[in-house]
Amino acid sequence: MREIEVRRITEVVERLCIEANEHLPEDVKCALRDCRVQEDGEIARGVLDNIIENFEIADREQVPVCQDTGMACVFLEIGQEVHLTGGTLTEAVDEGVRRGYEKGYLRKSVVMDPVRRGNTGDNTPAVLYTEIVPGEHVTITVGPKGFGSENMSALRMFKPSAGLQGIKDFILETVEAAGPNPCPPMVVGVGIGGTFDKAALLAKKALMRPLDSSHPDPFYADLEREMLQKINELGIGPQGFGGRTTALGVNIETMPTHIAGMPCAVNISCHVTRHKTEVI
Amino acid sequence: MVRRITLPLTKELAETLHAGDTICLTGTIYTSRDAGHKRMCEALNRGEALPFNPEDATIYYVGPTPAKPGQVIGSAGPTTSGRMDAYAPALMSAGVRGMIGKGARLPEVVEAMKTYSGVYFGAIGGAGALLAKCIRKSELIAYEDLGAEALRKLYVEDMPLVVIIDSKGRNLYEEGRAAYLASKK
Numbered sequence: 503m504r505e506i507e508v509r510r511i512t513e514v515v516e517r518l519c520i521e522a523n524e525h526l527p528e529d530v531k532c533a534l535r536d537c538r539v540q541e542d543g544e545i546a547r548g549v550l551d552n553i554i555e556n557f558e559i560a561d562r563e564q565v566p567v568c569q570d571t572g573m574a575c576v577f578l579e580i581g582q583e584v585h586l587t588g589g590t591l592t593e594a595v596d597e598g599v600r601r602g603y604e605k606g607y608l609r610k611s612v613v614m615d616p617v618r619r620g621n622t623g624d625n626t627p628a629v630l631y632t633e634i635v636p637g638e639h640v641t642i643t644v645g646p647k648g649f650g651s652e653n654m655s656a657l658r659m660f661k662p663s664a665g666l667q668g669i670k671d672f673i674l675e676t677v678e679a680a681g682p683n684p685c686p687p688m689v690v691g692v693g694i695g696g697t698f699d700k701a702a703l704l705a706k707k708a709l710m711r712p713l714d715s716s717h718p719d720p721f722y723a724d725l726e727r728e729m730l731q732k733i734n735e736l737g738i739g740p741q742g743f744g745g746r747t748t749a750l751g752v753n754i755e756t757m758p759t760h761i762a763g764m765p766c767a768v769n770i771s772c773h774v775t776r777h778k779t780e781v782i
Numbered sequence: 783m784v785r786r787i788t789l790p791l792t793k794e795l796a797e798t799l800h801a802g803d804t805i806c807l808t809g810t811i812y813t814s815r816d817a818g819h820k821r822m823c824e825a826l827n828r829g830e831a832l833p834f835n836p837e838d839a840t841i842y843y844v845g846p847t848p849a850k851p852g853q854v855i856g857s858a859g860p861t862t863s864g865r866m867d868a869y870a871p872a873l874m875s876a877g878v879r880g881m882i883g884k885g886a887r888l889p890e891v892v893e894a895m896k897t898y899s900g901v902y903f904g905a906i907g908g909a910g911a912l913l914a915k916c917i918r919k920s921e922l923i924a925y926e927d928l929g930a931e932a933l934r935k936l937y938v939e940d941m942p943l944v945v946i947i948d949s950k951g952r953n954l955y956e957e958g959r960a961a962y963l964a965s966k967k
Binding site for chain 1: 911912914928930959960
């Protein structure tokens with residue numbers, strides 16, 4: 503048994519909210535630079551030059567890469583040998599978000615009621631996911647999620663007979679419908695299997711995975727590559743102005759599902775796909 | 783080639799801009815998003831004046847991050863314009879001519895642009911740190927209670943933009959993509 507005070511989780515969440523918003527992950531930066539080299543249109547190249555200059559300014563001056571500093575998605579993997587002390591976990595996470603968004607001059611973009619609206623003023627609550635894992639550590643990932651791209655995401659409950667083709671068509675259809683809105687080049691997170699809710703969570707988790715990684719099963723790793731190629735043949739291009747680079751990557755996460763179903767969720771993210779992880 | 787233009791966006795100036803033009807924009811613009819647009823349209827419906835003179839004005843769809851000490855404004859890239867589609871024709875009929883944002887517009891907005899010689903400019907979505915550099919002055923002028931969505935008057939210098947939809951209704955999203963796909967055939 504290892505005791506961890508929840509205030510340590512507050513401190514880490516606070517720091518990760520700020521760092522994730524100011525510094526893009528290296529894999530995303532690499533992907534953007536690679537795409538710039540491959541793009542040949544004048545407008546598309548100009549857009550990618552500006553996007554690269556933008557994340558360099560954010561790095562150097564420690565300012566948010568994008569003004570939509572997102573809803574704070576927080577993933578906690580809690581080792582089952584850990585005993586959390588000194589307060590309530592959910593409150594500790596929200597306190598970290600509250601402090602991070604204030605101290606980091608991040609935008610407060612959360613409303614207290616989905617229909618009646620009204621800004622909460624401190625970007626809480628976080629969207630919190632907890633998972634119990636073996637061991638005595640707590641792994642904390644913060645992924646601030648912007649809504650220009652979140653709004654273009656989709657989920658469909660397929661009949662198993664729709665097969666692989668059904669999934670391929672749905673991914674392309676979702677990207678096509680998103681068009682210029684989610685700030686392409688986008689990152690496409692796909693969740694296949696589980697239940698209605700689990701498919702959506704898998705798609706979100708897929709966005710937290712580095713772009714230079716692939717699904718461990720070669721069948722899905724091939725599907726990731728094939729879908730990236732097909733998406734980049736759509737011609738939507740950087741910002742939707744036409745060009746090769748519509749997406750930087752396609753990440754797929756899967757799990758077993760029911761004999762009667764094949765849920766598939768497509769969570770779209772922008773070129774400012776942010777996440778940062780720390781282990782306590 | 784980059785073209786430098788200075789606001790206000792008169793009818794004459796607007797009609798010289800074409801979809802696909804790369805622009806450096808200098809002048810005074812006003813910020814507003816969903817909640818601000820809703821309030822402005824409610825004011826127009828009541829026959830009240832807008833918080834700024836709408837004649838030949840340009841609105842930037844943005845909700846910036848708070849300014850750090852010493853900054854004019856925080857990161858300030860465009861938000862998705864489609865959420866303002868319900869309000870844009872009414873504002874254009876009141877005199878607003880320019881819109882800066884990102885993403886697709888509804889046909890009724892394009893029709894209003896053709897009627898009022900409007901121009902829809904694209905700023906690079908997600909380039910908030912870069913775009914903030916062009917903003918030299920920022921002044922809160924209305925709806926302070928809306929926080930990030932409050933109305934601000936900005937003075938921008940050489941703001942990098944692309945004309946997405948021009949006053950004739952030509953659309954870079956359609957033409958740019960078609961041109962790229964044709965080049966790959």
